[in-house]
Amino acid sequence: MNHSLEELKTISNNIRKNILTMTTNAKSGHVAGAMGIADIMTYLYFEEMQIEKVSEYFDNDIQRKSVFNTNRDRFVLSAAHMVPALYSVLIEKGFIDKTEIDNLRKFGSKLQGHTAIDLTIGVETTGGSLGQGVGIASGFAISSKIFKSESRIYCILGDGESNEGSVWEASMFGNKYRLDNLVFILDKNNIQLSNFTENIMPMDSICDKWKSFGWNVIEIDGNNFDDISKAFYLARETKGKPSIIIANTIPGKGVSFLENNYIWHGKVLNEDELKEALIELDK
Amino acid sequence: MEKYKIKKEKKALRDGFGDAISELTDDPNVVVLTADLGDSVKASEFGDNSRYIECGISEQNMISVASGIALTGKKVFATSFACFIPYRVLDQVRMSVCSQNANVKLIGSHSGLSYSDDGVGIQALEDIAIMRSLPNMKVYVPSSATEAYIMTMKAANEYGPIYIRTGREKEVDFEIDFKNYEINKAKVIREGNDVVIYTCGAMLSECIEAAEILSVENSIECSILNVSSIKPIDTETIIEYANKCKKGIVVEEHQKFGGLFGAISEVLIVNEPIKLDVIAIQDKFGQSGRSVLELRKYYGLSKENIIEKVINICK
Numbered sequence: 001m002n003h004s005l006e007e008l009k010t011i012s013n014n015i016r017k018n019i020l021t022m023t024t025n026a027k028s029g030h031v032a033g034a035m036g037i038a039d040i041m042t043y044l045y046f047e048e049m050q051i052e053k054v055s056e057y058f059d060n061d062i063q064r065k066s067v068f069n070t071n072r073d074r075f076v077l078s079a080a081h082m083v084p085a086l087y088s089v090l091i092e093k094g095f096i097d098k099t100e101i102d103n104l105r106k107f108g109s110k111l112q113g114h115t116a117i118d119l120t121i122g123v124e125t126t127g128g129s130l131g132q133g134v135g136i137a138s139g140f141a142i143s144s145k146i147f148k149s150e151s152r153i154y155c156i157l158g159d160g161e162s163n164e165g166s167v168w169e170a171s172m173f174g175n176k177y178r179l180d181n182l183v184f185i186l187d188k189n190n191i192q193l194s195n196f197t198e199n200i201m202p203m204d205s206i207c208d209k210w211k212s213f214g215w216n217v218i219e220i221d222g223n224n225f226d227d228i229s230k231a232f233y234l235a236r237e238t239k240g241k242p243s244i245i246i247a248n249t250i251p252g253k254g255v256s257f258l259e260n261n262y263i264w265h266g267k268v269l270n271e272d273e274l275k276e277a278l279i280e281l282d283k
Numbered sequence: 284m285e286k287y288k289i290k291k292e293k294k295a296l297r298d299g300f301g302d303a304i305s306e307l308t309d310d311p312n313v314v315v316l317t318a319d320l321g322d323s324v325k326a327s328e329f330g331d332n333s334r335y336i337e338c339g340i341s342e343q344n345m346i347s348v349a350s351g352i353a354l355t356g357k358k359v360f361a362t363s364f365a366c367f368i369p370y371r372v373l374d375q376v377r378m379s380v381c382s383q384n385a386n387v388k389l390i391g392s393h394s395g396l397s398y399s400d401d402g403v404g405i406q407a408l409e410d411i412a413i414m415r416s417l418p419n420m421k422v423y424v425p426s427s428a429t430e431a432y433i434m435t436m437k438a439a440n441e442y443g444p445i446y447i448r449t450g451r452e453k454e455v456d457f458e459i460d461f462k463n464y465e466i467n468k469a470k471v472i473r474e475g476n477d478v479v480i481y482t483c484g485a486m487l488s489e490c491i492e493a494a495e496i497l498s499v500e501n502s503i504e505c506s507i508l509n510v511s512s513i514k515p516i517d518t519e520t521i522i523e524y525a526n527k528c529k530k531g532i533v534v535e536e537h538q539k540f541g542g543l544f545g546a547i548s549e550v551l552i553v554n555e556p557i558k559l560d561v562i563a564i565q566d567k568f569g570q571s572g573r574s575v576l577e578l579r580k581y582y583g584l585s586k587e588n589i590i591e592k593v594i595n596i597c598k
Contacts, residue, residue, distance in 0.1 A: 062384060062442050070356075117354075117383045125354070126382045129374050135344045136379055139351015146314065146333060147355070166375075169344035176339070 001047055001229060008225050011092055012042040013281055016254045018088035018101060020277050023268040026105040029113070032251035032264040034085035036189045036222070037156060040247060041089040043228045044154055049073040051122070053095070066119035071149050076137040079158035079187065080114040080127025081266070087111050095122040131164030133157065134184065138170050141182035141242075152236075156185045160192030163201045168213070174242040175214030183235045184215075184244040187222065189251040191262035207246055215244045222247025255280050287472050287491065288458040290429070296449040296485065297392045299431030301325025304360065307439055314352050316361045318342045324392035324449070326362040342367045346375035350385040358386055358439055364398070365391030365407035365448060369414055380444045381419045388438050389414075389446045395484060395536035396582070397450035399575040406569035412541025414446040415514050421445045422514040423466070424543075426487035427457045430511060437466045448484065452575045455488035469517040471524075475504030478593050479528040481521065481547050483510050486534045486562075486584065493589035501590075503597055513543055518550050525555040530596045532560050534589055536579070539563035560592055 003011070015038045023029035045051075051072040058065060077086050084104065090096040096110070103109035110121055114128035125136050137155035144151045161167060174182055188206065190197050197203055210217045216238040220227035228247075235243035251265070252258025255277040258269075269277055307313045308330035316336045321327035329335050338345035342363055349361040361368065368391045369376050380387045391410055398405045414422045423438065423445060425431035431449050438445045472487065473494055482490045487509050494505040506524050510516065525531060531551075533544040544561040551557060564582050572578040579585050 062386075064384075126378060129378045131343070132347045132375055132379050135347020135375070136351040136354070138344070139348035139353075140355060141351075142336065142348065143314070143352040143355040143357060146352075147357075149355075166341075166343040166347070169339075169341035170347070172339060172341065173344055173348065177336075 003046055005225055008042055008046065011046060012038045013254070014092055015042060015085065015088040017278060017281055018091055019084040020255070020269055020274055022087065022101050022104040023084055024271065024274040025102055027268060028105060029084055029268055030081040030266050031084070031268055032191060032258060032261070033079065033082040033158065033187060033189060035253050035255065035258060036249035036251045037082060037085050037187050038088070038253065039223050039225060040156070040185055040228055041085050043225060043232065044075060045089045045093050047229065048232045049075060049154060064119060068119060068122065071151050073152045073154065074124050074140050076125050076133045076140070076153070076155040077115050077127060078133025078137065078155050079130065079161050080133065082156070083115050086115065086123065090122050130158070130161040131166035134167055134170040137182060138173050138179065141174070141179040142177055144181050145177065145179065152181045152183070154183050154185065156187055158192070159186060159188045159190065159197050159203055159206070160200065162186065162203050162206070171210065171213040171215065178240050179242045180239050182242040183232070184242070186244055186246050187249055188246055189249045191251050191265050193265050195262055210244050210246070214241060216241050217244055217246060219246040220248070222249035223253050286474070290456040290458060292456065293453040294428035294456040295451055295453050296425055296428050296431040297325045297451060299425065299428030300390060300392070300435050300447070300449050301328040303432045303435035304329045306436065310358070310439065312357050313439065314357050314359045316345050316349050316359065318345050318363050318367070320363050324362045324364065324390060326360065326390070342371045343375050346372045347379045349387045350379035350383060353385040353387045354383065358388070360388045360390060362390040362392070364405060365394035365410045366405050369410055369446070370407070373413060377417055381417045384419045384443055386442055387444055389444070390449060391446060392449045393451045394448045395450060396569055396575050396578040397452040397485070399452065399572045399578050402571035403568045408536070408538050408564050408569060409541070410448060411513060411537050411543065412545065415541065415546065419444050420514065421512070424448045424483040424511055424513055426484055426509050426511055427454060429456055429459045433459055433461055433464050434466060434511065437464070441466070450485055452485070454485040467512045467515050467517060469520040470509040470511065471506065471520070472509050473505060473507040475506045476528060477503045477505060477530070478596060479506040479508060479524040479531045480534055480589070481508050481510050481531060481543060482534040483513060483543050484536055486536050489579070489584070489586045490534050490589060493586040493593065496586070497590055497593055501594060503593060505593060510543060510547070513546050516546050516550060518554070521547060521550050522555045525551055525557045530558045532562060532589065532592050532596060534562040536584060537563055539565060558596060560596055562588055562592055
């Protein structure tokens, strides 16, 4: 690993502080899920993915501006409502200016309420409608195969999102084309907008489901860096089939009053709660 | 004054697309996707298996995959029946394709009533209205196999989301000069001063037949505009002919809401309001019939209907 465990923990703690600060500033946004995936996002951007800034160029004939290498690894946040986690890691990475933290969901801001494609800050896709990012990621992956690029593709989807039929269409597709350059990370935090997932639509035996669809399934504690590190290693070593990491995460992770409570799925902290939360994160 | 030349052989619009996609094999950046309908929509004419992706009967995933491939700098053709693209995949078309301005060409075959015998489930009579409403989307409705070929070839080199509506049934085919073909212009097919007929798709040949009969039997001279690019729409030519004829009929194999009639009305109401009527599907679903002509007759889309409307509007 390029970073020590302590360094990674510091980064993910900063990401959590960014998430809470920007959503309270914006007075809306999705907090719990974003907090839960902070460790995975940290590992992806600081250890796993090959992505670097190069000099500014235009991506293709629509003159879409990019500042990243064309053969980069690509990340898709299919569960796009967790975007505060993405912006926060991109801030820590230096791809987004720290001052933008005040601009989440503001008119004219690059930090849109859900992901909006912008290759000047490292947001690869537009999202908001669940069950589509998985397909776009599959498109990135098969393009990488057809045109012989080294680019690997990572995509986080939600357990609630897995209610969408199109997720299972993507699952069949990845299996058929043996997309071993594709890694899905299923954020299994057991909550969705209006209740616990088991009360909305049970997704029992999620590992068996994916196994039976032909995927290499790796189940981990998604808030444990050793587990995360091993999982991405195993995914990289697995050839001939795509991998999915079933990441058991704690929604709201890091702040005791946020943890494991679905009411924080789509709700933000008020100023007092934010103060309290930041104190806990600084401990 | 006629400006068209009919080819000897009838040909289906999908075959025009097939000719083009076969030729586009030579473009190394083209990737073709299908959802178990490659032979039916003629996508399988594409000649490189490594860039031809069978997605299975998973149209939603196909569209998202298409946008992903396109965002890596490729030109992607996603193909199916028009009853699936756009209906089944509207969300994916709106978000994955249009909102990201991805370079995806969407081919909807078997549109209108052209899959006559298969009935309501496989016919598509609202697709133009749906596609036209999406930002970044261009909507092309070729009138013949040759025009479908040309539009596909030109669309391949035009950046951004494009919907091309093709069909299954063999239709009258026209000679078209590829070199001088301007994709976003309305094409003047016939000159006349009494009524302008705005049409698109395979209804063009019915319009031509009607116009010739009207000329001989009723001394009514029609202009005919083939408005094959519905979005962007050629405002200038549409207004020019409205101004010239003062009376117009829109003829389309589509619901009367939101399709070509909607597009023409929008142009004329703010620029050159004229007396306008429409021949289209009257808020009804399709059904099975042994031939498309039988269905067109039932739904009021025959040349007799056109003749009647033109005579009425001239009264």
